[in-house]
Amino acid sequence: MTDTLKVDLRSDTVTRPTPEMREAMANAVVGDDVYGEDPTVNELQDTLARMTGFEAGLFMPSGSMTNQVAIAVHTRRGEEVICAEGSHIYEWELGMMAAFSGVVPRFVPAPLGVPDAEQVRLAVRHSIHQSPTGLISLENTHNKAGGTVIPLEVMAQIRAVADAESLPLHLDGARVFNAAAALNVSIEDVCRPFHTVSICLSKGLGAPVGSVLLGSKDLMTRAHRYRKMLGGGMRQAGVLAAAALIALRDGPARLPDDHRRARQLAEALVNAGYAVNLASVQTNIVYAAVQGAQQKVDIWAGQGVLASALGPDAVRFVLHHQIDDEMLARAIQVLTA
Numbered sequence: 121m122t123d124t125l126k127v128d129l130r131s132d133t134v135t136r137p138t139p140e141m142r143e144a145m146a147n148a149v150v151g152d153d154v155y156g157e158d159p160t161v162n163e164l165q166d167t168l169a170r171m172t173g174f175e176a177g178l179f180m181p182s183g184s185m186t187n188q189v190a191i192a193v194h195t196r197r198g199e200e201v202i203c204a205e206g207s208h209i210y211e212w213e214l215g216m217m218a219a220f221s222g223v224v225p226r227f228v229p230a231p232l233g234v235p236d237a238e239q240v241r242l243a244v245r246h247s248i249h250q251s252p253t254g255l256i257s258l259e260n261t262h263n264k265a266g267g268t269v270i271p272l273e274v275m276a277q278i279r280a281v282a283d284a285e286s287l288p289l290h291l292d293g294a295r296v297f298n299a300a301a302a303l304n305v306s307i308e309d310v311c312r313p314f315h316t317v318s319i320c321l322s323k324g325l326g327a328p329v330g331s332v333l334l335g336s337k338d339l340m341t342r343a344h345r346y347r348k349m350l351g352g353g354m355r356q357a358g359v360l361a362a363a364a365l366i367a368l369r370d371g372p373a374r375l376p377d378d379h380r381r382a383r384q385l386a387e388a389l390v391n392a393g394y395a396v397n398l399a400s401v402q403t404n405i406v407y408a409a410v411q412g413a414q415q416k417v418d419i420w421a422g423q424g425v426l427a428s429a430l431g432p433d434a435v436r437f438v439l440h441h442q443i444d445d446e447m448l449a450r451a452i453q454v455l456t457a
């Protein structure tokens with residue numbers, strides 16, 4: 121079976137650059153971005169900063185790097201980062217907050233990925249006897265909870281806690297455009313409560329590579345140094361930014377289709393007898409309880425449908441713009457046979 125006949129639902133990172141992106145990459149005007157001289161990178165950073173209401177942005181190779189640079193900028197060694205249980209900055213970033221910034225996570229409960237502002241307030245520590253809180257970090261949409269959305273009111277309440285405690289507030293917004301689409305509000309509205317926001321261009325928006333950290337000019341100047349320390353100074357990165365600009369232009373409008381298809385898939389799985397928490401299917405991710413997950417995923421893969429086994433009895437499906445209705449129908453046929 122050739123590659124293109126496979127329905128790849130492992131992640132929204134698996135999309136291939138479109139012909140239009142490849143053409144833009146070939147024609148990109150570039151310079152040395154470590155000197156801040158790549159016009160296409162600058163255009164991407166400025167465009168995203170304007171869209172989100174921040175002063176400045178900084179392009180990096182991955183969302184893990186934008187998150188970890190943000191943590192480094194905001195914290196000092198020995199501090200704690202308050203985050204929702206299951207947060208990507210801890211679960212899937214390989215202990216880097218400890219390895220690089222010398223900080224540790226303090227988790228707050230987050231049913232359906234949504235932490236409660238009062239719980240966040242109670243987790244803040246200033247005592248001389250305990251490691252002090254250095255940062256509060258939210259994740260919207262919340263990946264491990266199923267691509268779930270934090271409502272605007274909750275984000276505003278947590279910003280009020282951060283202000284009262286004089287703490288910075290970061291958003292892991294790898295999929296913040298999905299959150300904006302689900303909430304039916306502007307991307308600026310979702311980003312407003314935060315001091316920094318990390319956004320992936322290479323998830324649902326469809327770029328081949330890249331994330332942008334957003335914040336004040338001052339914070340981005342400091343972030344630039346940490347990016348360089350991590351090996352994120354990419355020189356003529358305009359070839360990547362050119363594709364990301366197209367993802368940014370065309371990607372957001374397509375997300376509601378991904379969300380509709382995720383819903384359709386989730387309902388088909390439920391009808392076929394799989395346990396899916398439909399309340400958690402709010403954007404483009406579907407988690408299903410499947411006994412012997414890896415074995416089942418291997419069988420489906422042999423039939424041309426790829427999914428991720430994330431644990432002994434959990435399978436994740438992620439919709440993206442290179443899964444159309446016809447491909448989804450084919451996947452549903454295999455998954456529910």
Ligand SMILES: *Cc1c(COP(=O)(O)O)cnc(C)c1O
Binds near residue numbers: 184259261320
């Ligand atoms: C994908 C993702 C990231 C960044 O992942 P990279 O693979 O490093 O780009 C960060 N946060 C969340 C919630 C994600 O889903």
